[in-house]
Amino acid sequence: MKPLTQLVNQLLSRTELDWQVKLRADWSTIMGDLSRRARLERINGSTVVIGVYDSHWMHELHALSRMMLQRMNNALHKLYPEGFTLTAIRCIWVVKKEKKNYKPIGVVARPVSASKPSLQALKTVQKLASKELQDGLLAYYQRCKDESL
DSSP: OOOHHHHHHHHHTTSTTHHHHHHHHTHHHHHGGGGGTEEEEEEETTEEEEEESSHHHHHHHHHTHHHHHHHHHHHHHHHOTTOOOOOEEEEEEOOOOOOOOOOOOOOOOOOOOSSOOOHHHHHHHHTOSOHHHHHHHHHHHHHHHHHHO
């Protein structure tokens, strides 16, 4: 099974948007170390909109805009000699998207509380038929009590 991004790239590569797909796919190769400071946001006609992660880099990238346009056009013209020429760069400030590291769901170890459940909690729990449910509810009551302190 192919990843969705690969399928979308294959679909778009068969259209007039092929050069845009190539520019997005090869962004880090074309831009080198600058790709760590900014990302390709969108392409509006012949203008490339670049999202800059740090506001102080916006000035730097504006100063480097001619060099960046030249790099992008050189990369595109190698593949498409009669192709499209980018003419402008616009920089905007964006928040860097971080990859989230999700922890697997499992049993969470909680500290054992030294306090005892209230008399009302014990009376309520004793009405339940299942010992397992009683223990679970008592633990829940205790956690609520501990967290409210």
